[in-house]
Amino acid sequence: MASEREEFSLSGPLHLTVVDWKNAHHRRSVAASLVQGVRILERDRQVKRQGSQALAPPWWEFFDFQLIRQLVDDVDSSIFGAIYEFKPPESHYHNSVDESPRYVIAFRGTITKPGSVSRDLELDVCIIRNGLHETSRFETAIQAVRNVVATVGKSNVWLAGHSLGAAMALLAGKTMAKTGIFLQAFLFNSPFISAPIERIKNKRVKHGLRIASSVITAGLALATKKSYQNSRSVDPFATLSAWVPLLFVNPGDHFCSEYIGYFEHRKKMDDIGIGAIGRLATQNSLGGLLMSATGRESEPLHLIPSANLIVNLTPCQDFREAHGIHQWWRPDLHIKSKLYNYK
Numbered sequence: 001m002a003s004e005r006e007e008f009s010l011s012g013p014l015h016l017t018v019v020d021w022k023n024a025h026h027r028r029s030v031a032a033s034l035v036q037g038v039r040i041l042e043r044d045r046q047v048k049r050q051g052s053q054a055l056a057p058p059w060w061e062f063f064d065f066q067l068i069r070q071l072v073d074d075v076d077s078s079i080f081g082a083i084y085e086f087k088p089p090e091s092h093y094h095n096s097v098d099e100s101p102r103y104v105i106a107f108r109g110t111i112t113k114p115g116s117v118s119r120d121l122e123l124d125v126c127i128i129r130n131g132l133h134e135t136s137r138f139e140t141a142i143q144a145v146r147n148v149v150a151t152v153g154k155s156n157v158w159l160a161g162h163s164l165g166a167a168m169a170l171l172a173g174k175t176m177a178k179t180g181i182f183l184q185a186f187l188f189n190s191p192f193i194s195a196p197i198e199r200i201k202n203k204r205v206k207h208g209l210r211i212a213s214s215v216i217t218a219g220l221a222l223a224t225k226k227s228y229q230n231s232r233s234v235d236p237f238a239t240l241s242a243w244v245p246l247l248f249v250n251p252g253d254h255f256c257s258e259y260i261g262y263f264e265h266r267k268k269m270d271d272i273g274i275g276a277i278g279r280l281a282t283q284n285s286l287g288g289l290l291m292s293a294t295g296r297e298s299e300p301l302h303l304i305p306s307a308n309l310i311v312n313l314t315p316c317q318d319f320r321e322a323h324g325i326h327q328w329w330r331p332d333l334h335i336k337s338k339l340y341n342y343k
Contacts, residue, residue, distance in 0.1 A: 002047075002049075002055055005326060006040050006043060006055050007055055008033075008055070008058035008059050008062060009058065011326060012033060012036075012058065012059065012062065012329070013029045013030075013033060013329035013331075014062075015331050016029055016030070016062075016063070016329075019063060019100075021097060021098075021099035021100040022099050024337075025331075025333070027099075027186075028186065028246070028248070028310075028328055028329070029328065029329035030063050031104065031106075031158065031160040031186035031188075032160070032162070032186070032188060032325050032326075032328040032329050033059050033060070033062070033063065033329060034059065034060055034063075034065065034082070034084055034104050034106045034160055035106045035107070035108060035109075035160050035161060035162045035165060035186075035188065035325055036059050036108075036162075036325050036326075037056050037057075037059030037060045037067075037082065037084075037106065038079065038080070038081055038082045038106050038107065038108040038165070039108040039109065039111065039162075039325075040055050040056040040059055041056040041067075041070060041079045041082060041108075042078055042079040042080070042108060042111060042115075042116060043055070043056075043111070043113070044056050045078070045079055045115070046111075046113055046114070046115040046116065060084050063086075064086060064087060064088035064089065065084040065085065065086050065087070065104070066084065066085050066087050067082055067083075067084060068082075068083045068084060068085045068103070069082065069083040069144070070082055071083070071107075071140055071141060071144055072140075073119055073136070073137050073140070074136050074137075074140065075119050075136065075137070076115070076116060076118065076119040078111075078115060078116040078119060078120075079108075080107060080108060080137055080141075080165070080168075081105065081106060081107045081108070081140075081141055081144070081165070081168070082105075082106050083103060083104075083105050083144060083148060084103065084104045084105075084106065085102065085103055086100055086101060086102055086103070086104070088100075101156060101157060101158040101184070102152050102156035102157070103148050103152060103156060103157050103158070104157075104158045104159075104160055105141075105144060105145055105148060105157065105158070105159055105160070105169075105172075106159075106160040106161065106165070106169075107141065107159075107160070107161035107162075107164075107165030107166070107168040107169050108161075108162065108164075108165045109161075109162040109163030109164045109165045109166070109189075109325070110123075110124060110163060110164045119137075120164060123135060123137060123164060124164060124191075127164070127167050127191055127193065127301060128193055130299060130300055130301060132167060132168070132171055132301055133171060133175075133299075133301075137168070138168060138171060138172075141168050141172055142171075142172050142175055145157075145159070145172045145176065145183075146176075149176070149181060149183070154176075154181045154182065154183055157183055157184075158183065158184045158185070158186065159172055159173050159183050159184070159185040159186070160185070160186040160187075160188075161186075161187060161188065161190075162188040162189055162325045163188070163189050163190070163191065163255065163323065164191070166187040166188050166189060166190035166191070167190055167191055167301060167302075169185055169186075169187055169190075170185070170187055170190055170245065170301060170302070170304070171301055173185040173243060173245055174240060174243070174301075174304065177239070177240050177242070177243035178239055178240065182242060182243045182244075183243075184245075184246075185243075185245035185246060186245075186246050186248070187245050187246065187247050187248060188248045188325055188328055189248065189249065189250065189253055189255060189256045189323050189325075190247060190249075190256055190259070190302065191255050191256060191302060192255070192256055192257070192258040192259050192262065192302045193300070193301075193302055237305035237342055238305075238342075240304065240305050240306070240342075241305040241306050241341065241342040241343075242306070243304075243306065244306045244307060244308055244339070244341070245304065245307055245308070246307075246308050246310060247259055247304075247307040247308065247309050247310065248310045248312070248328055249309065249310070249311055249312070250311070250312045250316065250322040250323070250327065251311065251312075251313075251322075252316045252319065252321075252322030253319065253322040253323040254319075255323060256323075259302075259307075259309060260309070260311060263307065263309055263338075263340045266340070267340070305342030306340055306341050306342045307339075307340055308337060308338075308339050308340075309337070309338050309339075309340060310335050310336070310337045311335060311336045311337075312327055312328075312333060312334070312335055313334045313335060313336055314327070314330065314332070314333055314334045314335075
């Protein structure tokens with residue numbers, strides 16, 4: 001029996017009968033719904049729901065999108081992504097349609113059900129090991145992104161993902177940004193691999209630990225020559241700084257909440273006059289530096305120079321709600337948004 005959370009008519013953003021593409025809440029809700037559509041596509045496959053029994057189509061059809069292609073993992077044949085095309089009827093055209101995407105490439109998160117759980121958890125481990133870029137699933141994803149961008153142009157394409165899927169979208173966005181192509185990206189609950197400093201309640205202790213961590217990380221970075229060290233070197237974050245993804249996090253979700261401290265701390269380091277150390281530290285992770293020291297080059301996926309950080313301040317009952325995709329289309333969402341530009 002299907003969960004209520006899988007049925008659009010029971011848990012989707014039914015209040016969005018008309019989408020204003022200039023409205024940030026509407027854009028976020030549609031992007032999250034398209035990501036949920038990928039998840040339900042895979043659940044339909046797993047439990048063999050077909051035709052009129054399939055639950056996935058309303059998650060995109062409600063917003064006048066069409067499913068163009070499913071992205072399938074070559075290891076377990078699970079559906080991990082989808083390419084949608086926006087095709088509204090003439091009766092739905094209005095001024096804000098100019099702000100809409102033409103295509104959205106969306107990626108689902110981990111599904112802990114037979115048929116996908118083994119492969120998904122394997123990829124979760126790849127995120128921890130900074131090895132997602134080496135997987136065949138990412139190769140399928142980035143090739144799809146490149147093909148769509150080559151066909152319709154960068155201004156017409158959005159990326160979206162949740163959890164594992166957000167990591168996939170983040171990596172795809174970073175990869176494209178390195179070539180000068182900046183895509184709009186909606187990253188919901190994207191994993192941040194770090195000690196859970198953000199969960200510490202005492203602000204002085206938290207701030208002290210972050211300063212100590214930054215000094216150690218920056219020192220190791222210089223010692224292992226992982227970062228720019230002289231005037232002839234190029235700041236590796238500079239080429240990415242113009243790409244500003246939308247990063248959606250919940251303080252109650254320890255998988256992504258470290259992004260809050262990551263960006264706030266960098267600003268505080270600037271404020272107290274040691275911004276250079278902060279900037280160097282935010283380009284590296286202790287785990288990545290240790291891997292590099294053992295001969296395994298790795299670029300930490302979760303480290304990004306710029307972002308529009310959107311924090312959900314609405315109280316959540318438990319971790320499942322804090323990490324879930326459904327929170328992001330709630331009409332009563334209480335959020336705090338701040339733009340962080342790398343300088």
